[in-house]
Amino acid sequence: MSYVTNQFSLNQLPVVGGKYQVYCSYITHDNIVLANNTINVATITNIKLVYGNVNIEQINNIFFITPLTNNRFTLLCTATYIKNNITYTLVGYYYGKAIYETLPTNNYNSLASKFPKGVFADLSQTSIIGAIIYATSKLVDDWYVKYQTVKQQIFSNQYSQDLEYELNSTKGLLSNSVYPTETMRLLNSLPTYQLNTYDMELFVSQYIWYRLGKSCAIYIDDFIVNPANCWILGSEQYSILDSTTILQDEINIVKTKIVWYIFNSSTFTEQFKSEIQQLVLNISRCDLKNEIIFDNNLTPPLTQYDYIGYTYKNDPRMLYGKCIQFTGQQHYPLNIVGYLNKNRE
Structure with missing residues (x-):
């Protein structure tokens, strides 16, 4: 059985008036092909606006969209990819909503426009009513400045x-x-961050990239064991006598610490190593110790790790022993690569 799943996406949150490239990634599911569950990029051939107010441009065979309002919009997207010299077509929807950047306001004009026409002959600032409107608008201006200051702290x-x-x-x-x-955006995303090895490894790898512009693979040895290597009471698959009755190693029964391996760290200063240690302490589990090993190998050594290639969250090829490396936002959507620890499959 062979099929693909696809996703049309942007690489950042759209802002009204901004121009953004649309991407299409797809994952293959083929029980025959060795590249099962790999992620790839398809070529977008057409985008049609279903509803909303969005400008669509095609520049050098690349599609860009510009949201003109902050109302919701839907795009019908078509893309193609080639496999075994056969061209396949992917069709899907992209649902989006842009946000407004902070816009300057003229509260004097806004307040003056609310007065019924013909009631006051003169609304200029030199008139009595104009002076009242102006004084009120300054009060609103002060509130608006304070509001934007708070908003800037939260959302900027x-x-x-x-x-x-x-x-x-x-x-x-x-x-x-x-x-x-x-x-700043990465640190702002902490409320959506989860304590699993994928998110933890990716977060630290992204942090190093944004701080230093350096791509580093991160591996966490959290002692989680593939159930296929253990005996499970009552399981027909994992409790066959003399076949799958393998008990878990006693050493790993009690977990006391998480071990982090950070590769390509030969140029890290002692100050930056301390910074990473504090970062790990802030984002990791509070009930376990964290040991960080700074490894000078540019990439995880192939004697211990298999290179998987481009990967994504919940990649079934890397359920256990995953090692994640962020290669930069400019490579989106293929900017995360994975390695697999040979001893943890």
Whole structure:
């Protein structure tokens, strides 16, 4: 049986008036082909607006969209890919909603426009009613400034020492990041972060990339064992006498720490190593110790790891012993590669 799943996406949250490239990624599911469950990129051939207010452009065979309002919109997208010299077509929908950036307001004009026409002959600031409107508008201006200040702290990703302190409890440490805005955005995403090996490895790998512009693979040895290597009481598959009655190693029954391996770390300064240690302490489980091993190998050694290639969350090829490496936002949607620890399959 062979089939594919596809997804049409943008690489960032759209803002009204901005121009964004549309991408199509697809995952193959083929029990015969060795590249089962691999993720690839298809070529978008057409985009049609189903509803909403969006401008669609095709530049050098690449499709871009520009949301013109912040209302919801739907795109019907078509893409193609070639396999074994046969061209296949993918069709799917992209559902989106853009946001407004902070817009300047003229509260004086807004208030003056609310007065019925013909009631006051003169609404200029030199008139009595105009002076009242102006004084009221200044009051609203002051409130608006305070509102935007709070909003900027909560929703902004633009680097500032105040935002750094809010997100990281430091001031100035992240100011020399290669990608400061992306660093802030990553730290801002912590509310959606989950304590599984994929999210933890990807988070640290992304953090290193945004801070230093360096791609590093991260491996967490969390001692989770493939159930196929253990005996499960009552399971017909895993409790066959003299066949699958394999008991778990006693050493790994009690987990006391999580071991992190960070590859390509030969140029890390002691200060940056301390920064990573604090980051891991902040994002990892609080009931376990964390040991970090900074490995100078550029990539996980192939004597111990198999290179899987482009990967994604819940990749069935890497359920156990996954090692994740972020290669930069510019490679989206193929910007995450995986390795598999040979001793953990």
